[in-house]
Amino acid sequence: MxxxxxxxxxxxxxxxxxxxxxxxxxxxxxxGRLAWPLPLALGIIGGIGWQLGLGWAAVPLLLGAALALLDARPLLAVLALLGGGLGYGSAHLQAREPDRIAPWIGALVTLRGHWDGQFLTLDEPKARVALAPKPRQGPGEVVVAGRLIRPDGRRIPGGFDQAAWLRSQGGLLVPTPKAVLVRAEVKKHVPERGLRGWFRRGLSAHLSPRNAALMTAVELGERGDIGRETFDEGFSVRDAFARAGLAHLMALSGQNVALLTGTLIWLLGWLGARPSWRYGLPAALLPFYLLLLVGATPSITRAVLMGGVALLALMVGRGRPDPLGIVALTASACLLLFPLWLLDVGFQLSFLAVLGLLLSGKLADRLPQRWPQWLKLALAATVLAELATLPVIAHNFGQLPLVGLPANLLAAPIMAVLVPLGFLAGLLGPAGGLVNWAVAPLASALLWVAQTFGSAPVLGWGTLGAGGFLAYALAAVAGMGWLLGRVRGQAALTIALACAALSWLPAQLRPARELVFLDVGQGDATLLRVPGLTMLVDGGGSVGSDYDVGRGTVLPALRALGVRKLDVVVATHADTDHIEGLSSVLRGLPVGELWVGQLKKAGDDPVLDAVLTAARERNVPVRQIRRGDQVTAGPVKVTALWPVGNVWSTADNDNSVALRVEDGPFRAALLGDLPDPAEALIGPGHLTLLKAAHHGSRYSTGEVLLKQTKPKDVLISVGRNTYGHPTQAVLDRIAAAGAKVWRTDQVGTVRWPLP
Structure with missing residues (x-):
C-alpha cells in the first residue's frame, strides 16, 4: 500500500x-565505494611530509579530502585531516627522541650488546648503532671496539644516504640508530641462541656456503653473507639478482608470508581442520614469525599485517576484504609506528608492488583467452609489479632489468617449493640436513637462474627529477584508465609514449658538460663528460677493507648521472685508493679503452693485475699512455702530460698519469699522485682549476707548480685518513697563491660545469 x-x-x-x-x-x-582507511593513510603521509618539511606534503592531504568529498562522504575528509595530525605528531615524537649516544661521538670506545646482523643494540645506554664494516661473524652477543661518528648523508649522486636511512630505522617503539662505529673490530662473539640461532643452524645444515648464504637471505632477510659471494665471472651474487630483476627474492615480503601461510592452510585443510582453525592458527602465528624470527622490516611488516587481516576475515566468515582498504590500513599502522619508513625504499617498493598487483586481474582478462589462467595471472602480476615500482627502482638504483619477466617466471615455481622447505629445515635446527638434501638442488637452481639472467644487459637510467616522476604518473594514470575500460588503448599508448619522449628529450637537447669529482673517501675518481667523450679517471679503493668502492659507490654514481658507457677509463697508477674500484667499473659498464701509465709484470701488483684481468674479460683494449697523447671531442681536448717516454722512477707515484683538460678558455689539470719535483716538469700552463695531487700530501702541490699554473681554484679529493691529508703546509701554499680550496671530505661530490 x-x-x-x-x-x-x-x-x-x-x-x-x-x-x-x-x-x-x-x-x-x-x-560509498571509497575505503575509509584510504583518506586516513593519505592524511598520515601528508602529516609526516609536513613535519619533515617536504614540499609535496599538501598533495596527499588534499587528495584524501577531495576523494572523500567526491564520494559524497564529507566525514572521511575530516578523517584525512585527522590522519594529517596523527602523522605530524608521530614524526614529531620521533624527532624529539633523546640521543643517548651523543656524549661518546668522536671517541674510541668498546661496546657490548646484541648484534642482529643489521644493528648493535647496546646493553647500556639503551641505544642502537650501526657497525662499519659489518662483522663477518653472524648475529649474537658481541664486544666490539671502534670510533663512534655521526652517519654521512648522500655525498655522491646515486649514493647511499646513511643518515636518512638510519633515521628511518627507528620509530615510536624502537630506538633510532644515531651513530656509526667505524673501523669496528670484534673482540668477542657468542653466536646467537634461542629461536633465531636454532633456526639459522637448520638453514645451513649440510649446505654449501653459497647455498647456506642464499637460504639465510631468503628465509631471514639477512644478506650480509650472500653479499660477499661471487660467481666465477667475477660479479657478486647480489648484483646478479638485481640485474635479473630478482632482488625482491632476498627481501622478506608478501611472497614469504603467502607461501608459508598457504602451505599451513593447505596442510590444516588436508587434516580436516575447521575454517576457524585453518585460518585462525596461521593468523595467530604471524606476529610470532615477525617479532621473534625475522624482525620488523618494512616489507615483511606490511605483508604480515595484510595477511593477518585477510586471514581473520576468512576465519570469521567475512570473505575477502577490500584489498585497497587493507593496503591503506596497513600503511597507516606502519607509518604511525615508524613514520620515517615513508622515505625508506623498501617500504615504497613493497606498497607500490602491492598496488600494482591489485590490477593484475584486469590485465589478465585482456590477455588471450586460450592461454592458461595461471600463466595469464603470473604474467600480469609480474608485469604490473615491475611497472608499479619502475620509477623508484630507476631513481634509486640507476638501472632497470630487461629480463625480469622470464627470470621471475622461472624463479617463481622454485621459490614456491624452496621457501616452505627452507622454513621446515630451520624449524628442525641442527637436524635441518634431513630436509636440506632437497633444498640444495633448488637453491642451486635459483642461483643458476640469477647467474644466467644476471649476465644480460640492463637499461641504464639517471636520477629522476620532478618532471620524470610527473611523466610517469601521467603514463600510469593512462594505463590504469585503459585497464579499467575508461581510456582507449590507442590513447593510453599515445600518452605513455609522449611522456617517455618528454622525459628523454631534455638530456638530448642539453647534454652534460662537466667535470665531476666523486667523493670516494680517501681516494680519487674523476668523471669528464662532454658530447662525444665520457672519461673516468681512477675509480677509488679501500685500503685494508673488503668494501668494493667500484661496485658500491662509483657505479651507482655513474648510473645516477645517466652514464651508460665510458669511452675511456684511466688508471693513473697502481695504488689501491685510485684503481681498485676500476675492476667493477670495467665489468659493470661498456668501456671503449683503458689507459695506463706504467705496465708491470704479471704478479708484481695484484690490484693492477685485477684491473687488467677485468679488461681482458670484457675485451677492453689497453693503451699505455705517454706525454703528448691526446683525445678530442669537439672543442674539448684531453692531453697526457706525464709520464714521459722513459721510465722516470720505479715508484708508482712518480709515474702517475697526469692529464690536462681544455675547453676554450677553461683549463684543468688532473695529476693523480704525482709528487714534486716531477709535477714541476709537466708544464700544464695557466689553469682555471687544479686537482691537487696525492690528496693534499706535503710532497705535492709545490710552490713551483702553483706559480706556473696560477689556478683560481684547487680541488682536493680526500676522505677520513690517518696520513694528515691535506697537510697544513699545502693549504698554506694554496692560500698564498690566492686560490680557493674545494675538499670532497667537506662538500662531498663536486660537479664543475664546463663553458
Whole structure:
C-alpha cells in the first residue's frame, strides 16, 4: 500500500518493492565505494611530509579530502585531516627522541650488546648503532671496539644516504640508530641462541656456503653473507639478482608470508581442520614469525599485517576484504609506528608492488583467452609489479632489468617449493640436513637462474627529477584508465609514449658538460663528460677493507648521472685508493679503452693485475699512455702530460698519469699522485682549476707548480685518513697563491660545469 507519493517503488529487475529508506541505503552503498582507511593513510603521509618539511606534503592531504568529498562522504575528509595530525605528531615524537649516544661521538670506545646482523643494540645506554664494516661473524652477543661518528648523508649522486636511512630505522617503539662505529673490530662473539640461532643452524645444515648464504637471505632477510659471494665471472651474487630483476627474492615480503601461510592452510585443510582453525592458527602465528624470527622490516611488516587481516576475515566468515582498504590500513599502522619508513625504499617498493598487483586481474582478462589462467595471472602480476615500482627502482638504483619477466617466471615455481622447505629445515635446527638434501638442488637452481639472467644487459637510467616522476604518473594514470575500460588503448599508448619522449628529450637537447669529482673517501675518481667523450679517471679503493668502492659507490654514481658507457677509463697508477674500484667499473659498464701509465709484470701488483684481468674479460683494449697523447671531442681536448717516454722512477707515484683538460678558455689539470719535483716538469700552463695531487700530501702541490699554473681554484679529493691529508703546509701554499680550496671530505661530490 502506498501511503505517500514516491514512498514505495517496484524494482522490475529483482521484483522487490523498495521503500524510501531502502532506496536511501542503496544510494549510500553505491556512493560509498571509497575505503575509509584510504583518506586516513593519505592524511598520515601528508602529516609526516609536513613535519619533515617536504614540499609535496599538501598533495596527499588534499587528495584524501577531495576523494572523500567526491564520494559524497564529507566525514572521511575530516578523517584525512585527522590522519594529517596523527602523522605530524608521530614524526614529531620521533624527532624529539633523546640521543643517548651523543656524549661518546668522536671517541674510541668498546661496546657490548646484541648484534642482529643489521644493528648493535647496546646493553647500556639503551641505544642502537650501526657497525662499519659489518662483522663477518653472524648475529649474537658481541664486544666490539671502534670510533663512534655521526652517519654521512648522500655525498655522491646515486649514493647511499646513511643518515636518512638510519633515521628511518627507528620509530615510536624502537630506538633510532644515531651513530656509526667505524673501523669496528670484534673482540668477542657468542653466536646467537634461542629461536633465531636454532633456526639459522637448520638453514645451513649440510649446505654449501653459497647455498647456506642464499637460504639465510631468503628465509631471514639477512644478506650480509650472500653479499660477499661471487660467481666465477667475477660479479657478486647480489648484483646478479638485481640485474635479473630478482632482488625482491632476498627481501622478506608478501611472497614469504603467502607461501608459508598457504602451505599451513593447505596442510590444516588436508587434516580436516575447521575454517576457524585453518585460518585462525596461521593468523595467530604471524606476529610470532615477525617479532621473534625475522624482525620488523618494512616489507615483511606490511605483508604480515595484510595477511593477518585477510586471514581473520576468512576465519570469521567475512570473505575477502577490500584489498585497497587493507593496503591503506596497513600503511597507516606502519607509518604511525615508524613514520620515517615513508622515505625508506623498501617500504615504497613493497606498497607500490602491492598496488600494482591489485590490477593484475584486469590485465589478465585482456590477455588471450586460450592461454592458461595461471600463466595469464603470473604474467600480469609480474608485469604490473615491475611497472608499479619502475620509477623508484630507476631513481634509486640507476638501472632497470630487461629480463625480469622470464627470470621471475622461472624463479617463481622454485621459490614456491624452496621457501616452505627452507622454513621446515630451520624449524628442525641442527637436524635441518634431513630436509636440506632437497633444498640444495633448488637453491642451486635459483642461483643458476640469477647467474644466467644476471649476465644480460640492463637499461641504464639517471636520477629522476620532478618532471620524470610527473611523466610517469601521467603514463600510469593512462594505463590504469585503459585497464579499467575508461581510456582507449590507442590513447593510453599515445600518452605513455609522449611522456617517455618528454622525459628523454631534455638530456638530448642539453647534454652534460662537466667535470665531476666523486667523493670516494680517501681516494680519487674523476668523471669528464662532454658530447662525444665520457672519461673516468681512477675509480677509488679501500685500503685494508673488503668494501668494493667500484661496485658500491662509483657505479651507482655513474648510473645516477645517466652514464651508460665510458669511452675511456684511466688508471693513473697502481695504488689501491685510485684503481681498485676500476675492476667493477670495467665489468659493470661498456668501456671503449683503458689507459695506463706504467705496465708491470704479471704478479708484481695484484690490484693492477685485477684491473687488467677485468679488461681482458670484457675485451677492453689497453693503451699505455705517454706525454703528448691526446683525445678530442669537439672543442674539448684531453692531453697526457706525464709520464714521459722513459721510465722516470720505479715508484708508482712518480709515474702517475697526469692529464690536462681544455675547453676554450677553461683549463684543468688532473695529476693523480704525482709528487714534486716531477709535477714541476709537466708544464700544464695557466689553469682555471687544479686537482691537487696525492690528496693534499706535503710532497705535492709545490710552490713551483702553483706559480706556473696560477689556478683560481684547487680541488682536493680526500676522505677520513690517518696520513694528515691535506697537510697544513699545502693549504698554506694554496692560500698564498690566492686560490680557493674545494675538499670532497667537506662538500662531498663536486660537479664543475664546463663553458
Amino acid at each position: 502506498v501511503t505517500r507519493e514516491g514512498a514505495t517503488r517496484f524494482d522490475p529487475q529483482t521484483g522487490e518493492v523498495l521503500t524510501a529508506p531502502a532506496r536511501r541505503r542503496g544510494h549510500r552503498a553505491e556512493a
